[in-house]
Amino acid sequence: MRRARRISSHIAPQGSAGDGNTASIDPPLVQVDCEGLPPQPFLKDCSDRLGGLFTVRTPSGKERVVLTDPSASEYLFFPDEKTLSRLNAMRQFNERAFRWKGGGIADPKVMDDIRAALHPRPSEKFADAVGRGLVEQMALWPATGAKELFDVCHATMHPVSEALFGPHFSEAGCPGLKTAIIDFDKEIAKSIYQQPLNNEEGHVAARKALEAHMCQALKDEANTKPTCPLGAAVYGNKPVPSKWGKFGISNVWAAQGNTIPATFWTMAYIMSVPEVQARVETEVRQKFASQPDSNGHFDYDTLEYTEACFKEALRLKATGAEFRIVLEDHIVTMASGTTYHVKKGQELYNSSYFQHHSEKIWDEPESYNPDRWLGANKIKLKEYQYLPFGAGDHVCAGRFLAKAEIMVFVALLFRDYDCALTSDWPGTLWANAVGVVRPDRELSFSFKRVQ
Numbered sequence: 001m002r003r004a005r006r007i008s009s010h011i012a013p014q015g016s017a018g019d020g021n022t023a024s025i026d027p028p029l030v031q032v033d034c035e036g037l038p039p040q041p042f043l044k045d046c047s048d049r050l051g052g053l054f055t056v057r058t059p060s061g062k063e064r065v066v067l068t069d070p071s072a073s074e075y076l077f078f079p080d081e082k083t084l085s086r087l088n089a090m091r092q093f094n095e096r097a098f099r100w101k102g103g104g105i106a107d108p109k110v111m112d113d114i115r116a117a118l119h120p121r122p123s124e125k126f127a128d129a130v131g132r133g134l135v136e137q138m139a140l141w142p143a144t145g146a147k148e149l150f151d152v153c154h155a156t157m158h159p160v161s162e163a164l165f166g167p168h169f170s171e172a173g174c175p176g177l178k179t180a181i182i183d184f185d186k187e188i189a190k191s192i193y194q195q196p197l198n199n200e201e202g203h204v205a206a207r208k209a210l211e212a213h214m215c216q217a218l219k220d221e222a223n224t225k226p227t228c229p230l231g232a233a234v235y236g237n238k239p240v241p242s243k244w245g246k247f248g249i250s251n252v253w254a255a256q257g258n259t260i261p262a263t264f265w266t267m268a269y270i271m272s273v274p275e276v277q278a279r280v281e282t283e284v285r286q287k288f289a290s291q292p293d294s295n296g297h298f299d300y301d302t303l304e305y306t307e308a309c310f311k312e313a314l315r316l317k318a319t320g321a322e323f324r325i326v327l328e329d330h331i332v333t334m335a336s337g338t339t340y341h342v343k344k345g346q347e348l349y350n351s352s353y354f355q356h357h358s359e360k361i362w363d364e365p366e367s368y369n370p371d372r373w374l375g376a377n378k379i380k381l382k383e384y385q386y387l388p389f390g391a392g393d394h395v396c397a398g399r400f401l402a403k404a405e406i407m408v409f410v411a412l413l414f415r416d417y418d419c420a421l422t423s424d425w426p427g428t429l430w431a432n433a434v435g436v437v438r439p440d441r442e443l444s445f446s447f448k449r450v451q
């Protein structure tokens with residue numbers, strides 16, 4: 001069931017109700033020297049200087065209107081279908097990153113079916129399958145050793161893909177999945193922001209490898225089988241032309257593209273502060289000791305401190321990347337009282353970075369502090385101040401699954417191993433960020449199995 005649409009009272013189509021006496025002005029302009037999206041800290045700085053709405057213009061003249069004022073977030077997240085595109089991110093994303101036109105996702109019902117397939121109940125089942133896969137993989141680790149953390153975080157890739165898309169995406173069925181997703185992912189943000197790719201050939205080859213795999217699954221009618229819940233949600237459970245596989249790969253990517261870096265930062269931050277790591281270890285070694293239960297179910301609900309670490313890592317490293325196309329001229333009034341004119345055809349952009357790093361919302365926003373989510377210190381948030389998964393009609397469909405798999409992975413790692421970082425803390429690749437930002441290099445850690 002879709003939520004009722006709401007329209008913020010301070011938004012009005014031009015020339016209709018609304019404050020007819022207020023003169024609206026164009027949002028202030030920021031000329032940047034790159035074609036893609038500038039790093040989030042730069043945009044936040046612009047926001048702090050210019051207010052909650054401004055236009056970024058690239059050297060080729062491409063404009064994006066950046067909305068950072070949380071009081072106007074509702075405008076972005078609860079769009080009036082007559083004035084803003086209902087299909088927004090996923091469709092834009094598909095058209096840009098995969099050059100995919102028409103069909104499938106253009107039907108809003110498909111999104112509703114994807115949501116139903118990823119709801120908490122099915123997600124619980126998928127998470128158990130992922131947990132099982134992780135236990136099997138970790139059983140193959142030596143008792144002591146060293147690994148690259150980002151690489152380790154890919155461990156959920158095959159179990160998740162198999163749980164959602166069936167055996168075609170199992171390790172045996174698709175051994176090249178990891179390589180194809182990594183290669184594809186390297187350039188995806190540039191693709192979305194229509195920039196020249198560094199390695200166009202490699203990107204196209206990786207996209208084609210993923211695509212061929214999804215096309216083969218459709219040729220084999222995988223979506224008609226109960227083992228492929230997301231395939232059935234996307235394509236229906238009847239045979240469809242295999243060329244539709246082009247769209248399906250965005251779902252395979254959606255299931256991995258953000259979860260892997262989110263797992264990375266959650267684990268990395270925990271290991272970066274000895275007291276935090278000690279508290280996580282104590283919690284998971286006590287409360288997660290007998291997981292999974294006799295039914296193969298992993299219960300992570302009682303892991304309060306670990307959950308606080310997950311939330312805090314997402315606060316610092318999730319960027320979102322919500323973009324919407326304005327279909328009618330509007331006037332928008334910011335918290336400051338300034339009224340702006342937003343025009344038909346403009347692209348609106350928001351990132352949770354602006355809210356998550358705001359000094360007006362968080363005490364020492366750049367510090368990693370899981371305790372801000374707990375007990376007497378627990379922060380009281382207003383709507384739209386914490387949005388790692390977006391909000392409104394298009395809030396992330398995979399958020400339950402993402403949380404479940406990250407919680408289970410983190411709990412298994414720190415329950416069964418003593419871990420320690422062994423290389424320097426990486427930087428963050430903010431430019432062109434989509435979803436969850438990536439580290440700019442690997443992070444090594446050593447591990448020793450707990451007896």
Ligand code: HEM
Pocket residue numbers: 087088089090111114118254255256258259262318320321322323387388389390391393394395396397398399401402435436
């Ligand atoms: C930590 C992991 C993840 C993060 C931070 C994340 C973030 C987001 C955000 C911010 C949006 C909203 C985009 C918008 O409003 O325009 C979104 C949408 C979406 N996400 Fe995720 N995501 C994650 C994991 C997943 C997973 C695991 C799946 C699928 C299995 C998934 C599937 C989707 C889909 C289908 C949408 C589009 C929803 C719509 O347009 O109605 N995501 N995600």
